[in-house]
Amino acid sequence: MKSTFAPKPAGTTRLGKAYVRTSPDGRLSALDSLAALGLRPDLKQLDLIVHEHGLEVSHYDFGEGREPVFSPAEFAQLAFALETSEARRFRIKARDLFRRYLEGDVGLAAEIAERSPSSEHRRWLSARLESIEARKRFMSTIAQYGGQGDIFQQVSSLSNRSVLKMNSADFRKKRRVKNTRDGMTAAELLRLSYLETATARLIEQKGVQGNEQILKLHRENTEIERKLWEK
Structure with missing residues (x-):
């Protein structure tokens, strides 16, 4: 039987239901991040978000020219500030992760280690x-x-x-x-x-x-x- 499992694309991080392109040093494609957060992935929307939340966007070339990227901290900032359904799901996930941290769940450490590219x-x-x-x-x-x-x-x-x-x-x-x-x-x-x-x-x-x-x-x-x- 042919598998229906879709492997994770190379150079990406799965955030919710979306795959976000990720640089070797861990920065996230800003447009992909907007989509993962339930917003329109376009430059006009990005400009509004950057100014509204005081973000300092840097750039990285994923292969088609330099484009804006978020740091993990900036993505987390948006996940806790936005009121989209996707952002609310990230906050629920964050509460669960904090609970596991308080409980000393070593499985959490293993999951984090597996995400590391190093x-x-x-x-x-x-x-x-x-x-x-x-x-x-x-x-x-x-x-x-x-x-x-x-x-x-x-x-x-x-x-x-x-x-x-x-x-x-x-x-x-x-x-x-x-x-x-x-x-x-x-x-x-x-x-x-x-x-x-x-x-x-x-x-x-x-x-x-x-x-x-x-x-x-x-x-x-x-x-x-x-x-x-x-x-």
Whole structure:
């Protein structure tokens, strides 16, 4: 039986029932966007919308000459401002997405990752999630073997300094992020996961107990790992 499924055209993003041409950096064809929002896709309508909502339209050549494009933020602005039925459907969708975000729906993260044109970004997300799980296992092991109080901050500081070669505060300032992991590369995240997983296993294997022994073991392990990575 012949399939009736219509594949997504190359270089487009599906928004509602419409396919909107999309530039490599994520900007959206302004005329396609108007159609997706339930408005006439012509330059006169575009000019009215731009002036009414204070938009700063840029341009991109999709293959037939330069034409106006919206940023994702500008499209979202219109979706929340217009009173067309299509715009209202986008707002309903936005409420649903926010609900899923509050519920911690990991399927939402997967959907977002699939929309990204960058395989490197998806690798980063995978490494970011793995680093979170590695840190949780590490902290749980420390607590299980008698760690308490400042030890958790101390081992985290050792880990970050070993991988990043600077403290967390300086790193966040240098890479302009609020969360240390958000500024790390996929390689740095994977190295951090490896380091903390290795120390957690050593704690279990050697049966060390208490803050002093755990900190000493992690300090020794960070030095060993640093030398291995720098070879």
